[in-house]
Amino acid sequence: MKKTLILWFLLATLVAGSTLAGSSIGLKLGVTASRQHYDYSNIDDPKLDWRHDIECGLLAEVTITGGLSARGEVSYVTKGMKVNMLTTNYFGYPTIVPSSNYVRYVSVSLLLKTRLPISLGRFYALAGPRIDKQVSYHGETVFKWRYDDFESSVFGVTVGLGQELQIGPVALFLEGLYHHDFGYAYKLQTLTVHNRAFSILVGIRI
Numbered sequence: 734m735k736k737t738l739i740l741w742f743l744l745a746t747l748v749a750g751s752t753l754a755g756s757s758i759g760l761k762l763g764v765t766a767s768r769q770h771y772d773y774s775n776i777d778d779p780k781l782d783w784r785h786d787i788e789c790g791l792l793a794e795v796t797i798t799g800g801l802s803a804r805g806e807v808s809y810v811t812k813g814m815k816v817n818m819l820t821t822n823y824f825g826y827p828t829i830v831p832s833s834n835y836v837r838y839v840s841v842s843l844l845l846k847t848r849l850p851i852s853l854g855r856f857y858a859l860a861g862p863r864i865d866k867q868v869s870y871h872g873e874t875v876f877k878w879r880y881d882d883f884e885s886s887v888f889g890v891t892v893g894l895g896q897e898l899q900i901g902p903v904a905l906f907l908e909g910l911y912h913h914d915f916g917y918a919y920k921l922q923t924l925t926v927h928n929r930a931f932s933i934l935v936g937i938r939i
Contacts, residue, residue, distance in 0.1 A: 756795045757904070761936030763788050767812040769834075769918070770927040784833060786811035788932055790840075800848035804859070808840040812865075812918070812928045818874065834872035836883055836918060836928075838865035842891050855897040863891045863912065865928075882919065887928065889914035904938040 765788040768781050790808030797803055813835030844861035865887045893910035912930040919926035 757938040758793050759938035761934045763934030765932045767930040769814040772925045782815040784815045802846040804844045806842045810840050811835050832874040834876040836870050837868040840865045860892045887916045908934045
């Protein structure tokens with residue numbers, strides 16, 4: 734709870750400072766590829782597939798020095814998995830049943846952005862803490878668990894690389910991000926579920 738409040742406070746400070754010189758606001762849109770890791774103690778992780786969902790968000794960025802900025806973001810992101818399950822039909826014959834689950838989050842992050850010393854283009858790196866607050870859960874077949882069985886919040890970090898194109902007062906950017914979670918999305922006795930996710934996003938800052 735304290736981590737969430739701290740991130741929200743710092744984010745609000747960045748938004749309030751967006752009217753300062755060297756500051757900007759923006760939005761971004763892209764795709765998140767996610768897959769969950771299921772750990773049943775001594776049982777091997779089931780072979781799960783990646784799912785792809787739309788991610789969108791708002792950001793406020795404040796320049797600290799010429800090549801270093803602080804960015805606060807609020808994003809709407811979906812994390813989950815897909816799997817083809819082997820089961821038996823009504824007649825007792827083996828059959829493959831597609832199944833999936835996903836958790837929707839409002840994600841709040843505070844990232845440091847630093848310009849990379851690359852001569853071609855405006856390349857940069859991003860890194861910082863993130864908190865995901867659960868909004869809803871959906872599961873099919875054996876994954877029809879109640880959404881409140883999942884953790885209401887998951888703390889982690891986001892790291893990534895990006896490239897920016899400045900056109901007058903407008904900055905267009907492309908980013909690739911990796912989201913690493915420190916906590917479990919779900920934990921019950923011997924079963925734990927850990928989110929894994931990558932994002933590719935395009936955005937604009939003004």
